[in-house]
């Protein structure tokens with residue numbers, strides 16, 4: 341394996357020992373599944389209740405002759421042909437119903453490469469707020485690490501986010517972070533007009549998602565806690581966010597307590613913080629909306645926008661009357677100067 345020979349990854353073969361669950365096998369999820377299949381992942385669990393539609397042929401992966409088939413069934417067929425060594429487990433149901441939520445939780449906890457063990461990672465490739473919140477609830481309860489992904493309704497921005505319950509902000513800790521796209525939303529959004537979708541943006545987001553998955557699982561490079569993609573300016577803002585001690589999700593608060601105990605029990609050593617370096621100086625980013633925010637919610641929101649790196653904003657703000665509960669968004673900074681970093685690089 342070239343990556344190993346070139347010293348990037350010490351043990352690439354380890355990829356075969358991991359099980360990854362993908363929720364949502366649409367424009368981003370299907371491409372993510374194909375990439376992981378080609379990388380030789382041990383096991384893939386696919387969750388989706390939708391069918392392949394001819395109207396979505398502007399996206400990657402699915403083919404016209406598969407129209408009408410369930411997405412998970414069609415995906416399994418294609419992926420098995422690409423790499424028969426991967427184990428597949430497909431679930432054709434909506435995880436947000438009470439009964440299916442239990443089934444979903446059960447498979448996350450027991451569907452690892454070895455039955456009875458949890459999966460190594462859950463990837464959210466869904467397109468709505470409710471499903472993201474459902475995955476968040478399950479992962480907080482199970483202490484399951486997962487990655488969120490999203491493409492904006494106007495198709496020109498997207499993001500990925502790594503959520504380690506208790507350690508980094510969960511999906512309920514703060515309003516969702518989105519990439520500011522610097523375009524007039526009114527020119528794109530019209531009543532009854534279908535959301536745009538571009539195979540390019542979805543492909544880029546799937547690419548940065550799987551790249552982060554590989555770095556996380558195989559332990560190389562810097563794993564991003566949040567990585568945005570602004571297609572209009574070709575800008576990739578990054579940041580990391582601490583969990584909110586007042587998070588609405590009680591399991592998130594419980595995980596935070598457990599994480600604190602775990603850190604306190606560790607031998608004292610300097611914690612290496614995520615690097616974040618924002619190069620752009622121009623302050624011309626407009627506020628970008630994501631599809632799960634209704635006009636109504638936007639009208640109601642008049643709260644302050646937390647201090648975030650340039651190019652990232654929140655999907656909505658919390659109205660002033662609830663100011664007490666406005667989550668404090670903490671952007672971690674390594675505090676290192678450019679000189680320090682240069683010196684470090686020289687020593688590498």
Ligand SMILES: [Zn+2]
Nearest residue numbers: 510513587592
């Ligand atoms: Zn939380």
